[in-house]
Amino acid sequence: MSAPVVPAPPTLRAVTRARVRRAYRRRLLVSTLLILVVAAFATTLMAGHTFYPASDVLRVITGEQVPGASFTVGTLRLPRAVLALTAGFSFGIAGVTFQTMLRNPLASPDIIGISAGASAAAAIAIVTFSLSETEVSALAIAAALGVALLVYTLAFRDGVAGTRLILIGIGISALLDSITSYVLSRAGDWDLQEAMRWLTGSLNGTTWEETVPTVLAVLALGPVLLFQSRNLSALSLGDDTASALGVRVERTRVTVIVAAVGLIAFATAAAGPIAFVAFLSGPIAARLTGTGGSLLVPAGLVGSLLVLVADFTGQYAFDTRYPVGVVTGVLGAPYLVYLIVRTNRAGGSL
């Protein structure tokens, strides 16, 4: 150790105070988001074309038979709400992971083709080969990892430069989307609602078979990302600085990519590539927290909230029922345009 250097008390007090204030602000934000998510979740279960009071909903959840509610809440609304919660969380946390790691808000998995890969694989598995739920998930994960690897390899030239990776990713994403469209167009009796799931994402007709794998994925892979969150923050200072701070850059990157891609793949296999949730959650969370501290949990909660609210809006706010992806797409597209305009004006990073 260097000779211990004792800072002047006023400086130390200022630093401590700033840190405590920030930690407080962060706790406040995370609790607020948590309350909002719980409120949105509860609303989704209770409200709809028929309203069920909280007491009925609780009885259904605890396994009692409630006439009407058992079917509407237990079979229709509950799996759908849980999927909105977990898929939103997965997209949010995986999206911000990619954005932080590649130091670019455009580098989210739904822009650079990873969601598109999972989606195309799922569509092919279901439409062309009529595979089971588990097989669909497995194929979606393999495809997402494959696409991640492909984009990474194509972009690699003495390290991965953000811009090249993003442009290649956008290209691959367009290619995969066209495959999805083609597959869907060949499916004879394919109904539009189901097709929308693989194009923009939808929670219509969600069953527990689709929901359970995403819950397990969040429980298994979420902690992996949280465990890496400090390394991820260090990585945002550049590879050299991160390495000088004792981060094992390559190992961190591989761990984080596999976990994030897994989350994206499970969520996409169940709900489709819900448009722009991965892309939007991180920046929204960043605006809310200010800087400092990890964005992983806030972004995950923002993702859950986005999907819950967008799905509820899509179902009940209009005369026609819109799938969740259409609603989030309406939110996300202008932000994408804004971001591209802004980065081009700055002239640099894109």
Added chain:
Amino acid sequence: MTASHTLSTEDLTLGYGDRAVIEGLDLTLAAGNITVIVGANACGKSTLLRSMSRLLVPRAGRVVLDGKEVHRTPAKELARTLGLLPQSPVTPEGITVLDLVGRGRHPHQRAFSRWTAQDDAAVAAALEATQTTELAERSVDELSGGQRQRVWIAMALAQQTDLLLLDEPTTFLDISHQIEVLDLLTDLNRTRGTTIVMVLHDLNLAARYADRLVALASGRLHAAGTPEEVMTEDTVRTVYGMDSRVIEDPVSGKPLVLPIGRHHATVADSAAQTVPSSVTRPAGSR
């Protein structure tokens, strides 16, 4: 002051792809000193620094810190002894000074460990040493180049390492900010005993601030020693392929390099005869 760590390279060969950048380098960096590495562009200076801090695996040979091979030392353990400020670190958008400096605590923390009073003290001390306390709540984006560089140095200081490697810490700074940064590093060396190793482009600043100079020429060690021993007209010619006059710096008494160039050769010749005695180095003055 316990800064007795010795960093050395043994028969070190480094390269990228098929190209060897450093070949068979044996070098020992004296503990408690400021060592400045100079050399022409692409002579391997940065590569050498990156390898010393474990960023680049040697093709052959090894980097040794206190008898232990750097590339076999656990990353975090090394990062508590040896810090590196890269040439162009990435500033995340919107990050505040306090946050950035706090990131320097990374090697002292674990995945879920809480922020400690010791972390606060290290950050506060780093802010004070670099005179950035007033900037603590500001966003790094909006600082001037000189301020930003001080903040990055504060980040490296919060890491509390006995050895600090810096890759061209004065690039992009105007002359007054260059001096400010180099003075700051000298303060650290004198008050904390931090061993400093840096790459500099400006030969005169290198000669002025270095306790020891290392001159590299095409991947090999050309000379190492005190500025007076290393910074000679011969060295400048071998390392940079350029003719120069070396005189005594009237301010610091260290060598001062005056490049000649094509257009001033005759002037330099005549000046050689008529140089006032106050500028030439008095024989036996050191």
